[in-house]
Structures are given as structure tokens and as C-alpha cells.
Amino acid sequence: MSExxxxxVLFCIGIxxxxxxxxSAGVTVDDxxxxxxxxxxxxxxxxxxxxxxxIDDDAHLVGPSDxxxxxxxxxxxxxxxxxxxxxxxxFRTIAVGDGDFKLWRYAKVEARMGRALTPRSYxxxxxx
Numbered sequence: 001m002s003e004x005x006x007x008x009v010l011f012c013i014g015i016x017x018x019x020x021x022x023x024s025a026g027v028t029v030d031d032x033x034x035x036x037x038x039x040x041x042x043x044x045x046x047x048x049x050x051x052x053x054x055i056d057d058d059a060h061l062v063g064p065s066d067x068x069x070x071x072x073x074x075x076x077x078x079x080x081x082x083x084x085x086x087x088x089x090x091f092r093t094i095a096v097g098d099g100d101f102k103l104w105r106y107a108k109v110e111a112r113m114g115r116a117l118t119p120r121s122y123x124x125x126x127x128x
Contacts, residue, residue: 048079
């Protein structure tokens with residue numbers, strides 16, 4: 001039996017206004033970046049995730065990003081939608097600093113799932 005084709009997943013990550021309002025409530029920018037690194041490492045370490053690459057565009061996108069264009073992206077091949085869900089759930093579970101805040105307070109994620117774009121057979125239409 002052949003291995004199932006993995007999902008090609010683009011994790012689109014936006015930084016929200018709460019990050020730009022720091023420091024606040026005992027949370028610093030450093031606390032958020034430590035949590036952010038934990039999230040990135042956590043996604044890469046999930047079983048079923050084959051990390052391809054990432055891109056950060058904080059030099060050309062200044063301020064919060066609630067939709068496209070996002071602040072940064074992570075591209076991976078992922079075995080199942082359940083694994084994609086687990087990756088997104090890291091935003092809900094990773095603590096920021098010593099308080100009760102989680103990463104989702106400062107950043108959001110949207111996972112776009114599809115397949116790798118590969119050449120397929122093509123038969124051009126005959127000219128009339």
C-alpha cells in the first residue's frame with residue numbers, strides 16, 4: 001500500500017495590535033518572541049510535519065496584519081488535518097511570560113491546505 005499524499009500547508013501568521021501595545025500587564029516583547037519561537041519549534045517537531053521553509057516580511061509590512069498580506073508564513077507538508085489542527089492549537093496553549101496569556105493574544109494563524117503544485121499531463125486542444 002502506498003503512503004498517502006501529504007497536505008501542503010501554508011501557515012499564515014499575523015501579528016495583532018496587542019503585540020504593538022507591549023509592554024503591558026507584565027508581558028514584554030521578549031516574552032512574546034520566546035513564545036513565538038516555541039510555537040515555530042513546536043510545529044516543526046510535530047509528528048507528521050515535514051518543514052519546508054518560512055518567510056518573514058516584517059520589513060515591508062508594518063503594523064498589525066489581520067489578513068493577507070500576513071506578517072510571516074511557514075510552509076510544510078503535513079500528514080493529516082488533525083496534525084494541522086494540532087499545529088494551530090499551539091497558539092491556544094503556549095503561554096506568554098509568567099501570566100495567563102497565551103500566544104493567540106498577540107498573533108493569529110490561518111492554515112491554508114492543498115496539495116503540491118506538480119505538472120500534470122496536458123493534451124493541447126486541436127486548432128480549428
